[in-house]
Amino acid sequence: AAGVIQSPRHLIKEKRETATLKCYPIPRHDTVYWYQQGPGQDPQFLISFYEKMQSDKGSIPDRFSAQQFSDYHSELNMSSLELGDSALYFCASSLDLPRQSGELFFGEGSRLTVL
Amino acid sequence: GENVEQHPSTLSVQEGDSAVIKCTYSDSASNYFPWYKQELGKRPQLIIDIRSNVGEKKDQRIAVTLNKTAKHFSLHITETQPEDSAVYFCAASRYSTLTFGKGTMLLVSP
Numbered sequence: 001a002a003g004v005i006q007s008p009r010h011l012i013k014e015k016r017e018t019a020t021l022k023c024y025p026i027p028r029h030d031t032v033y034w035y036q037q038g039p040g041q042d043p044q045f046l047i048s049f050y051e052k053m054q055s056d057k058g059s060i061p062d063r064f065s066a067q068q069f070s071d072y073h074s075e076l077n078m079s080s081l082e083l084g085d086s087a088l089y090f091c092a093s094s095l096d097l098p099r100q101s102g103e104l105f106f107g108e109g110s111r112l113t114v115l
Numbered sequence: 116g117e118n119v120e121q122h123p124s125t126l127s128v129q130e131g132d133s134a135v136i137k138c139t140y141s142d143s144a145s146n147y148f149p150w151y152k153q154e155l156g157k158r159p160q161l162i163i164d165i166r167s168n169v170g171e172k173k174d175q176r177i178a179v180t181l182n183k184t185a186k187h188f189s190l191h192i193t194e195t196q197p198e199d200s201a202v203y204f205c206a207a208s209r210y211s212t213l214t215f216g217k218g219t220m221l222l223v224s225p
Contacts (some may be wrong), residue, residue, distance in 0.1 A: 031211055042204055042215040043159065056212045090158060094211065101147035101208045106158040 004107035006091050012113045021076040021110045025093030032074045035090040081114045117142040121216025136219045138205035139187040145207040148188045153202045195223045
């Protein structure tokens, strides 16, 4: 079965540089989420999209932005990178039922290292 | 917003013992409570979930209980095996966005 695809899997950047992460959700899933997980920490919700519109916003820094495209893939853009942005970034997708949460399927994650 | 507390942060058991991890949540409107297992550097993987209209759910060695009045839910793993060693996260959501607990590192010694 198709899973959530994230790219790149690993990314190394210098401080103040820009990075873009991509996510391809499971076909026919209507909601995409981005989570950030620092070392030894729980996943922190950044932002989500439902049918290409932003649906919820969490602790996403102003330096970050995201969007979902017409083919449902999503990109997380991170600018002016800081050392503290080093983390695993997970994308997840779900097919939500009316007034019910659907199961989240996580991608393998993109590991960002900022030097 | 939702706040999820998880205990203990670390749990060490002998192989064959049972393990129990507990979580509390703050938003009484939350209605979906999944549990994830995460191995080092890997993605969280759903192991069991429960919705607010159910008090208990079991899947082989894993069970989850939910007490909506007290706003807490628990994960029970019986007959633990070394391959159960991982970090376990509870989570809660009302519509779709999951809020995670801080995680429990489970160590199962042979």
